[in-house]
Amino acid sequence: MAVADPPRRRFRSVVRVGCAVVLVCVAALLVIRLTGLDEGSVLALVVIGVPVAAVVTVVVAGVLAAVRAWWSAGLAVVLVVVQLVVLVPRFAADGVAPANTARLRVATINSHVGQVDPRALVEFARSERVDVLAVEELPPGAIPALDAAGLRELMPYRELRPQDDSSLYSRTPLTDGGPLDAPTTWPQTTATVAVGGRKVRLVAVHTYYPAGDVGLWTQDLNALKAVAGEDVVVLGDFNATLDHASLRGLLAAGLVDTHAEVGRGWAPTWPSALPLVQLDHVLHGRGLVGVSAAERTLPGSDHRLVFAELALA
Template identity: 60%
Template sequence: MTDTAVDTPRGADGRRGSGRGGRRGRRSGLVALVACGVLLAGPVTLLVVRLTGLDAGTPLAVPVVLFPYGAALSVLVLGAVLAVPALRSRRAVVVVTLLSAVQVGLLVPRFVPHRQHVPAQAAELRVATVNAHVGKADARALVRLVRTERIDVLAVEELPSAGVAALARAGLGRLLPHQELHPENDSSIYSRIPLTDGGPLDADTAWPQTTAEVTVGGRTVRLVAVHTYYPLGDAKRWTRDMTALASVARNSGPDTVFLGDFNASLDHAPMRELLAAGLTDTHAELGHGWVRTWPVGMSLVPPLVQLDHVLHGSGLVGVSVGERTVPGTDHRAVVAVLAVLPGAGSA
């Protein structure tokens, strides 16, 4: 019997298996890698902006709010690179792994609760903030929210005179009789607790922010109802607003609450500057890392980013925080319970 040897066809370059099929496979792999590179261009750009703070005072302040989405896309691309043989090159795996690791590393702290021990005798302050969408928010729904959540202090932004009148007709005054109303400036504060030292905030912002003080647990807590300019309209003006608020925060002491529509996410450099001035974001403190409060009320567009926050000084600690939908406005309301830490306030 004679054995017959069968050779594997050789390609034009003399290597086995390197003919038309091999070239087609390499071409497909190259196309797939290029596609991954194109997909990662956005996440890479957002990461550079996030790390360098290039969003401060520039149009880059608008896209950087999408940084968490860029991180999610990078993780998906990493999964594809690991799962698809045509994409699995050592260089691609290393690059995408490093990119994903840096992005996720920046996001992880806001998903990890930083809970402090709250003594049982600590007094609590229940606060809420909502952008009324130039008074279009449903007044009765907002009053129901205040009643249901037993709110002590409510900050309302974009509240013109007509909105003030609508809330009065809906009965808000019976629940929150103490009021610092400034419809001519944009924001107002309603309170169950007597307000003192109220008025427009002395700060270089596009329009005056409203401030007041309440006494909780024997301590004076300063409140600032915040509504900054918006980056899409004028990024430099928005940055100046945030810088002015940071200056106020540095001089306000630990018993301070800034709440409202900051037109900023935790990925904005000016917001990080504000937090570095002595404030804590209640959502991040309690591990609610990817909350979305804007836009709402649009049938085809879900909420995408968090622009509305409750920030507090070191004399208080977050107990709970959540979002509520109020018909008529394009922002979700934020409701938070803050505890006043005994002995933690200013001397």
């Protein structure tokens, strides 16, 4: 008659099987991330979990070592190393911003269809001396409330396009305003501002979302490649993270993610109540350099506000 395994042995077996399943899932996620299989695919919905998966893999490696599953623990360590190769660059600052050059302080907020607290938004813009503010999901009815809270006096220059979803506010004059000439789901708002004698093009971004239609979302991100240039700032709600192939395509086209540039590659912005993923970004051309990047939770919005200071290169 067979003798039943002792409880400790059964427990170790269950732990090993559970950890093996986790490692298989992590490995599959890494393959998707490394090969870009998420572009134009529903796999875009899972690739956002790459940073979290790295933390989980470290824990699993420790558990496997504790139960003396050495081969499986070794595999977990290999996966951790690969994940570090993918993730570490976004936590390494690219350099020091030049001194004595003109600065541009920008912010972006998804207003959650006008539900963001106007006083809180205006107070932030005032206290942080924001030069340009991009507001997504801004309906016509929310504009008077922002002006009444003081935005008209603080940022009298604006390119308001509530019919197109996004608007731009500025302390200094804006020129060449209008909808971006690009095949996006809804028009992106653009304008130009003078910084230190140079013209910097601004694009307020709100792409479609992959859970709604991954094809439209991919099309939007690919269309934005056309705005890549030296003196450009592309900011807003991209509905994408640095692990999405389509957003990395924008960076390959010549844009820089400010958070990653200053070594803050893990800065979740959505949902605001418990941020898990960074969907909101400030991207810029190589004619500018990131000085700092930060986030702020404002009442009423389901996204965190993103703020960045840029310097002319």
